[in-house]
Amino acid sequence: MQVKHKRIYFTLLFYLLLNNCSKDIYIDECSTYDHLTTIDTLKLNNKILILGIDGFRSDAFQPNITPFIHSLSNKNTFLNLMHKTEEDTYSGPNWSSILTGVNFQKHGVDDNTFNGNFFKTYPSFFYYLERNFQNINTASIVNWDPINENLLSSDVDFFSENMSTDSLVFQFANDMLLNENPFNADVIFVHFDELDAAGHAYGFSKEIFQYRETLSTLDYYVNNLYNIIQNKRAAGENWLFILVSDHGGDGFGHGDYNNPHIRNTVLLLEHPNMSFKQDKKTNQTDIAPTILEFMGLSSSEFDCKKDGSSILK
Numbered sequence: 001m002q003v004k005h006k007r008i009y010f011t012l013l014f015y016l017l018l019n020n021c022s023k024d025i026y027i028d029e030c031s032t033y034d035h036l037t038t039i040d041t042l043k044l045n046n047k048i049l050i051l052g053i054d055g056f057r058s059d060a061f062q063p064n065i066t067p068f069i070h071s072l073s074n075k076n077t078f079l080n081l082m083h084k085t086e087e088d089t090y091s092g093p094n095w096s097s098i099l100t101g102v103n104f105q106k107h108g109v110d111d112n113t114f115n116g117n118f119f120k121t122y123p124s125f126f127y128y129l130e131r132n133f134q135n136i137n138t139a140s141i142v143n144w145d146p147i148n149e150n151l152l153s154s155d156v157d158f159f160s161e162n163m164s165t166d167s168l169v170f171q172f173a174n175d176m177l178l179n180e181n182p183f184n185a186d187v188i189f190v191h192f193d194e195l196d197a198a199g200h201a202y203g204f205s206k207e208i209f210q211y212r213e214t215l216s217t218l219d220y221y222v223n224n225l226y227n228i229i230q231n232k233r234a235a236g237e238n239w240l241f242i243l244v245s246d247h248g249g250d251g252f253g254h255g256d257y258n259n260p261h262i263r264n265t266v267l268l269l270e271h272p273n274m275s276f277k278q279d280k281k282t283n284q285t286d287i288a289p290t291i292l293e294f295m296g297l298s299s300s301e302f303d304c305k306k307d308g309s310s311i312l313k
């Protein structure tokens with residue numbers, strides 16, 4: 001009897017799993033519906049700077065290591081030091097989820113090769129912005145080229161290539177914001193990779209000199225870029241500032257989702273007067289919906305596909 005029941009149970013489970021898989025078909029339908037897009041004209045000139053720091057372990061968010069970033073928590077911010085990574089804790093799946101708003105089971109990136117991705121079905125938030133705003137200028141400046149090569153190069157107006165150090169990334173972003181070179185950007189994604197490299201080489205820990213020093217240098221870059229945004233705000237521009245990481249780390253890697261130092265990472269949003277859902281337990285897929293809402297774009301296609309939800313109140 002026991003065995004028979006078990007068999008029925010497993011048959012049922014198998015049926016449920018099969019049925020779940022049919023969700024894929026349902027999700028594909030998101031692309032074929034007649035879609036409704038609305039634009040909030042009051043938000044037409046909103047702008048966003050997204051800073052991505054690869055491998056930012058949450059307990060290194062300390063006033064003595066990241067004095068500037070830490071000081072932002074005294075401003076009007078949403079801060080989550082338990083921001084959740086994908087269960088697949090590589091960089092590829094996590095940056096993909098941050099940029100597309102869907103989990104890795106949908107966008108299909110489960111390692112750093114980006115092979116087998118479904119970005120045609122689940123494009124980045126930049127794709128939706130570019131498709132709906134005629135004059136928007138978008139840019140992606142990254143140290144880790146695969147993000148641009150596999151995902152963003154087809155979605156943004158400007159994408160960097162072969163930018164092999166964080167210093168170059170910083171200088172380029174700085175120049176773009178200060179001197180409108182090559183254009184006056186509205187939405188910019190900037191990615192720094194050297195903290196992750198320091199973690200892999202020396203250890204992901206605030207006790208490790210090289211990890212700490214790299215983070216302090218990034219804190220300096222963040223401070224500089226933020227100051228430019230502050231000047232633009234003073235001149236009347238409405239900027240949302242976002243800082244996010246793909247994963248934490250422990251020892252020399254970041255493969256184990258069950259390790260809280262790996263699966264918990266840093267998310268910080270800052271704006272002079274927006275209200276945030278302060279109790280929200282955020283994950284990577286919440287960034288893209290937040291960006292589209294701040295930019296005033298409501299797309300029924302994106303809403304049909306997305307896994308996350310906006311952090312704005």
Ligand SMILES: [Zn+2]
Pocket residue numbers: 055091196200254
């Ligand atoms: Zn890594």
